[in-house]
Amino acid sequence: MDAASALAELQQLSSRIESAVVLDEAGAVLGFSGDDSSAAERLADAAREVLAAAGGLRSADAEVTRVEVELAEGGLFVVREGGRTIAATTGSDAIAGIVVYDLRTSLQGIDAAKPKRRRAKPKSSGDEQESET
């Protein structure tokens, strides 16, 4: 499952989640919920900023795996696992444990990046086939 599909499924499962974005290990956006890419980029920026701020609370070798910020306006949740990061905003009535569980499940459902394996075949054969795996 790709990131966009995983996020679509996440929003179907959890009505409390308003928006979500998935980042790769370098912090680039892999996918986001909805159609507003600028909102997704703002959420991605917030996730990076929150992780950086949280990382400053401990020594450099302590990796941050989860940040939960719950306010009267709503919640911001950031979960990092397997090199990827998922961030989501919720309404004020969300239950943190359930949101984190849903985010983690969604993150685990995203496939690993497809390896580049076209290099082994010589170009002289002339019968390139696009195959979906």
Next chain:
Amino acid sequence: MRLLRLVVVAALAVWAWRYLFGGRRSAERATVAFADGSGVALEPGSAEFDRLASVARAVLS
């Protein structure tokens, strides 16, 4: 009788304090978990909490 009145007044004062200030405080919290299993709960009003809260408010508004 005077002692009973004192207890009632004290209980009312505690209830009023919690009603006015307790709810707002408990609604806001921030926690951070680390890969080594440790975690930090940030105190509302602290500089660390305010930093995370300001980032969150920017995307929640």
